Amino acid sequence: MTIRDNLQTIGERIRAAEQGFKRVTGSVQLLAVSKKHPAEAIRAALAAGQTRFGESYAQEMVEKAAELAGSGIEWHFIGPIQSNKTHLIASTARWVHSVDRLKIAQRLSEQKPADAPDINICLQVNISGEASKSGVQPAALAELAAQVVKLPGLQLRGLMAIPAPEDDFARQRAVFAQVRDLQENLIAQGFALDTLSMGMTDDMEAAIAEGATMVRIGTAIFGARL
Numbered sequence: 001m002t003i004r005d006n007l008q009t010i011g012e013r014i015r016a017a018e019q020g021f022k023r024v025t026g027s028v029q030l031l032a033v034s035k036k037h038p039a040e041a042i043r044a045a046l047a048a049g050q051t052r053f054g055e056s057y058a059q060e061m062v063e064k065a066a067e068l069a070g071s072g073i074e075w076h077f078i079g080p081i082q083s084n085k086t087h088l089i090a091s092t093a094r095w096v097h098s099v100d101r102l103k104i105a106q107r108l109s110e111q112k113p114a115d116a117p118d119i120n121i122c123l124q125v126n127i128s129g130e131a132s133k134s135g136v137q138p139a140a141l142a143e144l145a146a147q148v149v150k151l152p153g154l155q156l157r158g159l160m161a162i163p164a165p166e167d168d169f170a171r172q173r174a175v176f177a178q179v180r181d182l183q184e185n186l187i188a189q190g191f192a193l194d195t196l197s198m199g200m201t202d203d204m205e206a207a208i209a210e211g212a213t214m215v216r217i218g219t220a221i222f223g224a225r226l
């Protein structure tokens, strides 16, 4: 299977899930997660029409962006963020999915190049209370959202979550439903949010069933990471 074939298959899976779960056709976007894969793999995906790419390591993203300059890629940063790397992220990413504390949002706001468009932000929620320390606790989410929307140069777009791995479809759905509820609560409080970044190779259909608008797919497109 080539990267082109894999993108075709993922596109079909997304369309089938949209239909199966009564989502509007085209309402789920595909973010191709290219972390740990070389620029040639990204070029192959680009040639097949994929323009949105997600990276988890700031230095790696910036290096690939330089190598692929002028190719029209929209870079999304999806990994844990250390505050000494925010300048790399602000220089390159049009989207940051993994903001989980105010300090990081403030630094992105300050460090965004003046001539660059606003950075689209998702707040990462710690949803399964799992071992991963990333993500804002649900109880602290509204307060963080209220602070982030005030920052210049950023557009708060929605939430991101990485649930603990789970094989059972109904249980996958139940966790994504919690994220959707958190998003709906924020919208009810007046936040204008339109993005739910959730769903990976192994739980994409459950995420789409619960309202994902962007699925982040790595393995099913590029194969196993080195």
Ligand SMILES: *Cc1c(COP(=O)(O)O)cnc(C)c1O
Residues within 6 Å of the ligand: 033, 035, 056, 078, 079, 162, 200, 201, 202, 216, 217, 218, 219, 220
């Ligand atoms: C690596 C990664 C993905 C992609 O995971 P796959 O299982 O390879 O599809 C999605 N989201 C985040 C935050 C990741 O770090």
